[in-house]
Amino acid sequence: MKNKEYFSTGEFAKLVNVSKQTLIYYDKYGIFSPMYKDENNFRYYSLSQFEALDTLISLKEMGVPLKEIKEYLSDKDIEGLVELLKNKNEAIKNQINKLRHISNKIENKSLKLEKAIKQRLIKEPYFKRCDPTYILTSSVESKDYKEIMAKIIDFINRCREKEVFDNGNSIGGIIKKEDILNEKFNNINAIYIVIDNKTITDDVNVKPKGIYACINHRGSYDTTHISYKKLIDFIEQSGYEIIGDGYENELIGYLSAQSQEKYLIELSIQVQKIK
Numbered sequence: 265m266k267n268k269e270y271f272s273t274g275e276f277a278k279l280v281n282v283s284k285q286t287l288i289y290y291d292k293y294g295i296f297s298p299m300y301k302d303e304n305n306f307r308y309y310s311l312s313q314f315e316a317l318d319t320l321i322s323l324k325e326m327g328v329p330l331k332e333i334k335e336y337l338s339d340k341d342i343e344g345l346v347e348l349l350k351n352k353n354e355a356i357k358n359q360i361n362k363l364r365h366i367s368n369k370i371e372n373k374s375l376k377l378e379k380a381i382k383q384r385l386i387k388e389p390y391f392k393r394c395d396p397t398y399i400l401t402s403s404v405e406s407k408d409y410k411e412i413m414a415k416i417i418d419f420i421n422r423c424r425e426k427e428v429f430d431n432g433n434s435i436g437g438i439i440k441k442e443d444i445l446n447e448k449f450n451n452i453n454a455i456y457i458v459i460d461n462k463t464i465t466d467d468v469n470v471k472p473k474g475i476y477a478c479i480n481h482r483g484s485y486d487t488t489h490i491s492y493k494k495l496i497d498f499i500e501q502s503g504y505e506i507i508g509d510g511y512e513n514e515l516i517g518y519l520s521a522q523s524q525e526k527y528l529i530e531l532s533i534q535v536q537k538i539k
Contacts, residue, residue, distance in 0.1 A: 269310070270299060270300070270308035270309060270310055271308065271309045271310075271311070272306065272307070272308060272309075273287050273288065273298070273306075273307045273309070275309075276298075276309035276313075279314065280314060280317050280318065280321070282317075282321065287307070287309075288307075290320075291307060293330075293334070294334060294338075295320070295330055295333060295334045295337065296313075296316070296317055296320055296337065298313075299312075299313060316337075320333055320337070323348070323349075323352065326352045326355070326356060327352075327355075328348070328352060332348075336348065372433065376433070376434070376515065377516070379515070380515035380516045380528055383480050383515055383528060383530065384480070384516075384528060386480055387480070388479075388498075389477060389478065389479040389494065389495050389498035389499075390477075390478055390479075391475055391476070391477055391478070391502075391504075391535075392475070392476055392478055392532075393474070393475055393476075394471070394473060394474065394475075394476050394532075395473055396470050396471065396472060396473040397458055397470065397471040398458070398459050398460075398468055398469075398470060398471075399456040399457065399458055399459065399468070399469055399470070399471050400423070400456060400457050400459050400467050400468055400469075401438070401454045401455065401456045401467055401468075401469050402415060402418075402419040402422075402454060402455055402456075402467060403415075403453070403454050404416065404452055404453070404454060404455055405453055405454075412452075415455075416435070416455060419435070419455055420435065423435075423457060433457050433458045433459075434457070434513065434514040434515075434517065435455050435456070435457050435514070436455065436456050436457070436511055436512050436513045436514060437452040437454070437455055437456075437511075437512040438452065438453050438454040438455070438456055438509050438510070438511055438512075439451060439452060439453060439509060439510040439511075439512070440453045440509055440510075441506060441507070441508055441509050441510075444492070444496075444506060444509075444510050444533060445506060447489070447492075447493070449488055449489045449492045450488075450489070452512075453509075456469075456471075456511075458471075471511065472508060472534060474507075474508070474534050474535075474536070475504075475534070475535055475536060475537075476511075476532040476533060476534055476535065477495055477498060477499045477502075477504065477532065477533050477535045478495075478530055478531065478532040478533075479491050479494060479495040479498070479530075479531050480515070480528055480529070480530055480531075481527075481528070481529045481530075481531050482525075482526075482527070482528055483524065483525055483527060484524035484525065484527060485512075485524075485527075485529070488512070488529065488531065491531055492510075492531060495531060495533065496533075499533070499535055503537060503538050504535040504536060504537055504538060505535060505536060505538050506533055506534070506535055507534055507535060507536050508533065508534025508535075509533070509534065510531065510532065510533045511531075511532045511533075512529055512530070512531055513529065513530040513531075513532070514527070514528075514529050514530075515528040515529065515530055516528035517529075
């Protein structure tokens with residue numbers, strides 16, 4: 265019997281892992297039809313149609329409109345199909361790279377927040393030895409608040425455009441050694457973001473290797489002067505001297521803090537033991 269060589273709509277639907285209603289819909293609108301219909305108008309499909317339907321489903325999952333798929337299946341244009349598949353495959357690769365970048369960025373954020381949770385427990389100043397760190401920087405020297413904010417926004421957009429820099433690390437501030445010594449703790453000279461690798465660009469600098477005196481400031485940026493003074497007292501009492509710039513690294517900020525009073529900002533200054 266001829267029907268033994270073919271699959272009913274329900275059987276073929278199970279074989280290709282789609283619903284029976286999907287096959288009926290495709291047939292109704294001329295997108296994908298059964299191999300033949302019997303005198304009772306029952307649909308029957310052939311195993312030879314499997315690859316065609318599998319490709320159709322893949323194209324649909326890629327976002328190709330059914331109208332475009334229908335046009336191809338009507339013309340049976342093999343060159344057109346090759347071009348379509350290549351274009352869509354390239355789009356998928358780009359999307360995979362984008363999703364991989366987003367995944368890495370989220371993972372980095374998660375690790376930073378886990379570190380911040382531990383850092384919250386450290387309430388007193390401390391010393392730590394740091395390896396050289398590549399940072400992308402941008403000068404924000406200005407007395408005008410709106411101009412400073414415009415530069416910060418421009419820096420953020422530049423980081424997003426170059427995904428290598430948009431890595432989930434928070435943007436920090438740099439205060440010159442001279443301003444720290446003169447207690448001008450609000451004079452942010454530049455902003456920065458830590459990057460993973462050395463990249464050829466004029467704006468990449470290195471946070472020097474060495475010993476840093478650190479304190480975890482709790483509260484808004486407006487009150488960092490309190491922690492800076494405490495940190496400087498700690499440096500002097502420990503027999504160290506300031507030899508480099510100060511770095512502000514936001515560990516907990518707007519994303520995860522209920523208010524500015526809950527912010528956690530690591531303040532660090534490069535120091536050395538007085539000989």
